[in-house]
Amino acid sequence: KAGVTQTPRYLIKTRGQQVTLSCSPISGHRSVSWYQQTPGQGLQFLFEYFSETQRNKGNFPGRFSGRQFSNSRSEMNVSTLELGDSALYLCASSPVRSQETQYFGPGTRLLVL
């Protein structure tokens, strides 16, 4: 089975711009979660989607948003980028029968200049 895929892998943006990241889960997985990883804060939960509905949300400002499509693919959007948004953004998917186990993609490395 193919793993979680994320596109693009690398991205450079400037302050004030917006960005959209994409995630394709493992086939058959319906839950998709997003995390931000930085050297200072580590891995922090952004939000989780299941069957196109947001089930959980972390403590991030409203500039961070996401959505999930009927094929379980997910996108996250960050508007009005700030320098502090530079991070590795990780997507993880979970099987329905074992939703506690999350399998991560390689991440999208975002640099905001």
Place this chain on the structure above:
Amino acid sequence: QKEVEQDPGPLSVPEGAIVSLNCTYSNSAFQYFMWYRQYSRKGPELLMYTYSSGNKEDGRFTAQVDKSSKYISLFIRDSQPSDSATYLCAMSRRTGGGNKLTFGTGTQLKVEL
């Protein structure tokens, strides 16, 4: 105080040594406990998953959970240079029908020849 505490290391051991990695946590609601391995510039890879207290073994890896002490451990036997990576503990509890992982900051491990 963070919900999950993990010594960041770095931890350097000789090849063949037994490695002990640990995390403590403060939230007694955590039910699921995971260990992830993350190589440089890659996404986290799920190594071990346990539910509630007890031990679980998989090859050279053993995970232990002591809920009464709020303490979890990962032991690596016969460590190899290929085990050199950052090891992240993660925990979760069911919220709103889904799961949100709370991570430790990660311990950087180097296994030397």
